[in-house]
Amino acid sequence: MKGIILCKFSAVIWLLFICFQVSGQGRAGRAKARPNVIIILTDDMGVGDVGAFGGRLVPTPNIDRLAASGLKLTQYYSGAPICSPSRASILTGMQPGKWNFATYLDKKSHNRDAEQIDFLTPEAPSMGRFFKNAGYATGHFGKWHMGGGRDVTDAPKFDQYGFDEHASTYESPEPDPALTATNWIWSDKDSVKRWDRTAYFVDKTLDFMGRHKDQPCFVNLWPDEVHTPWVPKPEAGETPLKPQEEAAFKRVLIEYDIQIGRLIDGLKERGLFDNTIIIFTSDNGALPTFGGSRSGKFRGSKLSLYEGGIRMPFIVTWPGHITAGQTDERSELHATDLLPTLTKLAGISLPATYKSDGLDRSAVLLGKSSLRKKEMYWEYGRNTIAYAYPKPPHKSPQLAIRSGEWKLLMNNDGSNAELYNILKDPAETQNLAADQVRKKEELSQKLLTWWKSLPRLGA
Template identity: 75%
Template sequence: MMKLTGITGICGLLMGIGLMLNALPGDAQRKKASQPNVIVILTDDMGYGDIGAFGGDIVPTPNIDKLAASGLKLTQYYSGAPICSPSRASILTGMYPGKWNFTTFLDTRKHNRDAEQIDYLTTQAPSIARFFKNSGYATGHFGKWHMGGGRDVTDAPGFAQYGFDEHASTYESPEPDPAITATNWIWSEKDSIKRWDRSQYFVDKTLDFLRRHEGQPCFINLWPDDVHTPWVPRVETEYTGKFPMNPQEEAAFKGVLKEYDVQVGRLVEGLKALGMADNTIIIFTSDNGALPTFGGRRSGGLRGSKLSLYEGGINMPFIVSWPGHIPANRTDERSEVHATDLLPTLAKLSGVKIPKDYAGDGLDRSNVFLGKSSLRGKEIFWEYGRNDIAYNYPKGTDRSPRLAVRSGEWKLLMNADGSNAELYNIAKDRAETNNLQAGEPQVTKELSGKLSAWWQSLPKLNVH
């Protein structure tokens, strides 16, 4: 044991203790600063075939392709639902949206009752933003919400109750931004930020938030409402003639997608200018499939569309980039990843603690993100269609049975009563053209049993 002699020794000890104590906050701050920023870009209604890096050729997407080249592409990433509200809820909570009574897009109270769902996400639900905030992150939501608020639902909880420090959101939210909601609707010519400038607006909000929180890690939902209809491209550069052009035609879509790609590039360049590019995890994906699909082109050869449990409705383009950590220019065609996996995976990569009592449905797939391909080893389930009132779409061959399960190479679809069972080997038949249900009775029986049990486990609202 060191022996202290005289005033000098005691003063030296006290000074040393003081230096240690003063260092602790700085060390903690440096640890926080070393945690990565996380930006989840959730595109609205983007199909697998919309992006050049995934084989799309509708319009060049050089900036999104460059982002893909900087990181990892997953070809077997699945959204939580083939429609926006439940898909978004699955990302926020890390749980199947049916567990929180989300079944389709939120609309009026009558529509929600007809669809056998709630009017907004309860604040009792877990929230990825809340988990990150509790671990010292600054949290922001910039873009579409659509998990409560809008139309005649005026009592939806505000963003702060889900763990967000700041927000700027659209009409379909509890606190719409006046700059993009001058009237009581999704968009208007009276908006000070025009429809074609919204993605730029949300990117600007994201970069400003990061700039103001330099030294503190940030978690940001960047959820634009592009490339969802109505497609309203920039007038002076994209077309001449009547305004607006037909918001369902391909020429309008091309203009919107080109501008959206530009804004993704602005985000990446903005991160570089802030010196944050190497310490930011970027996720880029979509909430559900495309509609309209232009004869299937926007679905990239996959069957189905938005509103369908075929692959075109739920198999989404997915990019994750984190320079120096995630391998660059890599494609993983083997690893299944589900939207519910994002919460535990991003928490692991960011050093964020998840509460011990959290019982999510997702798996930590951080090893996949870091380049170690692996099968998921756990089934993935979906529902879409509790009755004929609110779910009678899409029409024709894109309309799928109402439940689905993916288990390894197999995917089974069926209705809740067990009818219309379809079985596909997705590893060999991604286009779902060869129904093997009759020839694989054992696989059909096993998966239909698991799917039925999962369906029965979901809460059902008594809305009548």
Template identity: 70%
Template sequence: MRKYQLFAVFSLFFAATLLAWKEKPTTVTQNATPPNIIIILTDDMGYSDVGCFGGNFVPTPNIDRMAQNGRKFMQYYSAAPICSPSRAGMLTGMNPARWNFSSFLDNKKHNKNAEQADYLDPSAPSMAKFFKAAGYATGHFGKWHMGGGRDVTNAPGFEKYGFDAHNSTYESPDADPLLTATNWIWSDKDSIKRWDRTKYFVDKTLAFMDNNKGKPCFINLWPDDVHTPWVPRKETEYTGQYPMNPEEQAAFKGVLKEYDVQIGRLLDGLKARGLDKNTIVIFTSDNGPLPSFKGSRAMGLRGSKLSLYEGGTRMPFIVQWPGHIPAGTTDETSEISATDLLPTLTKFAGIKLPATYKGDGIDRGATFLGKPSLRGKDQFWEYGRNAIGFNYPRIVADKSPNLAVRSGEWKLLMNSDGTDIQLYNILKDKKEQTNLAANEPKKTGELKSKLMTWWQTIPHLK
């Protein structure tokens, strides 16, 4: 009898253990070591610039290595088709229009013409604030472009957004003097030459982690490669002429090749320090390419930077976290938004967001961990409120209407005055060639109503 009682106890214990294993949370528990987090935000990288996304400009073995060690997403979207609002959307987890960001930040006159703020409101939520409050060391190394530079001298400092340390470029409230010998974005007089900037930011990232041993780190590694001007090592300087001639395409290839080398240095540096296993590394871009070399930098997707077509907002996206995120996998179906990073990464770190935070992103941790799913929440974009404060693609067919919404398999674009309505089944027609607005009146009406409702809820500075 005793033998059967022991067997029953063992069976119950085994069942309870199995159930606990099956229900193991995807977040980091209080007893686990919180993961380091590094977000690599490339500047103006096209969807297919790198090899693992179909690029054939130059080999990119180190970025491809991230895909081999992690998970690649084919339907990741930036928050905007241009840098400043895209960066604000990622940092806050909110649509940038909510913080009066609609175009790139420039001087005060330009910003007023673009009907936007001069800098990100320091009261805005930010990933860095949430991670810092949870005991993380926080650093920003690279381009900022959310306030500061030109005649905007009153932009809040990095500490107001939750960063402990920073080294940044001209378009920031506190530019690194080694990168800004003159009052401009780039100069041949800079101590850190144009071709060495990414190397400099990688060095700062690794040094920051060295200086914070025993403490989890949250880091924005936001280089200004592969944005023009393209000044590759030992190559002639960028001529500034458009469209790009073959020599300048060669310059782009030189910059991309060096950029890949520096991503490799980061990955090797993490491994040498024993940090690779507990560091989430994300690789993506802020917006589409310009120039796009006739769409070849965006896998033939329509549009480029400055456009709400896929070429302007669909970005390469790779995430690696050894032992957690399945290596060498690709997710073709899950839509991911830049605004999703804040709720996803804080959840992984075991950070509970305050009840007062009302973001536009959703937790997509399950998709990161290998379980594809529909997003279940619409994505909205805007770009081009007027003809004064906005630039547009030189290729007429790439100039999109100024509003867009992605809802499941459908994407609708239209102008805020109700004109130029375009509907695409984005799963069947990712190059946006066949406008179905006339064929699908019910879906067109539904998405038009959603888009106009959203447009009316966001602030409009004058």
């Protein structure tokens, strides 16, 4: 009798053991199945730079290949028309003005003149931190420009924003020595030459993800090669190209496209591509635009709140989840939407205390087109001291709002209002402010209310 009881007891224990094993494997499988995420944030790339968006300057077959494997959005907007606030909007999922970002970070004196902070406080929300706290390995490879460099020596380190590993440029709290032999953005003395930077960051990304195959990865891949100065690899016997001329830019863009191809192929070789969400976009518009060609059909450039400064190429891929070869020309998406959207796709719950200015637009990325039921706001120019560019006709008023089909621009004193039906007139050629007075007044009131709600340094 005892033997029978013992056998039954052993069988129960064995069944429990099997259940725990299966359950554990299930949890491990689910954890491993969580998607990797890579945000490729190109520096100063206009819509007209990409073949898949109608660009004709040079072929971009690898970026186009990425587009063909996923979804293109033609109404994606950056958070600002210049790098530092644009990057802060992505990292925090909030309007950059709420953290006192208004233009690019520079010396402390410049930052004071521009009425902005010296660095992003680590108390701000961080997409890197949210992913890290959810069990992701996190890396930042490329430009940062949210604090550090020049005479700002007290900027927080990368780990305070939630990044396990990093390799960054001069404009960061921890510049990579291979990229910063001298105290400046680039130098002939750098061991990694200017023309090899994107390859270096791609290698860092692939190595990082290869070492964390059993853990989901979140990576900022933020190359700066498309930003001036353009320094292509010198060819034997050639006279060096000037770092602002179109011929130099074209060579740099060709090389950049090659490196995007290396990233795609490297992920596929490592068996990582199919379970990786890749976002490809730009921080702000192009400058110079070479007669507007780099801005596509849009008016304006970097430093401008016209569409050419804030409406960016946007590609997202995730095989098996995002249908290949699709284009969404209806859905608006804002940079602040990326944090709530990507965390939702990764199954990450955000803290109840976190209040994003963005929306969860995961359904849009998964193929369900929809209008964005929330206004989008921008500022560029808190005063007349630090915001002299670009020159007319690309220089815009200081503030902008997009509300459905309408876009209003005006100065922060209420002057110089310009109203456009952005769906019918994406090139912003017909100012309807005098004809649509009620709409102009409605949006002016919303825009000024938003502007006055932003914090001010020293206030």
